[in-house]
Amino acid sequence: MTTSAAASATAALSTPSSVNPHRSSSALRLPASLRRSHPNRFLSSSPSRSPLVPVSAMASPAAAGETSSRKKLIIFDAEDDLAASLAKYTSELSAKFAAERGAFTVVLSGGSLVKALRKLAEPPYLEAVDWSKWHVFWVDERVVPKDHADSNYRLASDQFLSKVPIPADQVHAINDELSSEGAAGDYETRLKQLAKNGVIELSPVSGFPKFDLMLMGMGPDGHVASLFPGHPVVNENQKWVTFVKDSPKPPPERITFTFPVINSSAHIALVITGAGKAGAVHKALSEGQSTSDLLPVEMVSLQNGELVWFTDKPAVSMLSSI
């Protein structure tokens, strides 16, 4: 999508303010193909000025006892705007969950997502966020020692966690002394204990853990967490945590949350930037595909929660061909 296409589309859609209190005056009309009923269809927006403008939402109204999910796609002019918006979004959820239940469970991926969190460790968020309520988890981890250059724990620790005062015993890293299979089982056992203690909520719908916020990236091939296209673990529907020994993205051994856990989340922020992701974004937002060849990113579909794609213009640059 060119800038001018985005700009001219920007004025066209108005979103009911009842759906979204943060409504921007600018919103994007997407092609009809993006507004149809595929589970991953979104409305979209291009907030160039506001720090947080989840402009459009597609909500399924929920009757009592039913589930509802909301999906948004936000397109930022610059990565710095994205990082500012992500910090605001996260801090608002932190305040909400800390007030509602005295804990905020946050799940991180590796990759470029971690850099996008940098503004949380700066004023005003550094002082304003109640870090004592945070419990941090990993949606996936490479099976390497914690001080290894490939470790997602180390990445998050170096770039984010070392800069904010989260109590050390609330940072739930994978046990790096175990095999991939052992580490996955151990992590699942620890999550179950934290669910028993009430730190992690359980979804009344699925019985799987319901994390307050997952912050995840997507690979150029459409993978999320360590759930890669065509790998059998994408179909795992019993375990909370599983492992792979043959990840196409090095290193090969990883542990990963399963889709039932990911899709039970209360909120997911999917951070997707750069032209290298444009093909997968295009595929994910295209119609006419069968449900048998879904990319992992297309399988992210919350039962009862909010999924927000935080993207930039290069990442959505192929959408004009839809």
Ligand SMILES: O=C(O)[C@H](O)[C@@H](O)[C@H](O)[C@H](O)COP(=O)(O)O
């Ligand atoms: O450990 C990992 O490899 C990640 O958790 C992985 O799922 C990552 O988030 C994506 O590959 C996106 O990474 P980039 O944003 O760096 O492309």
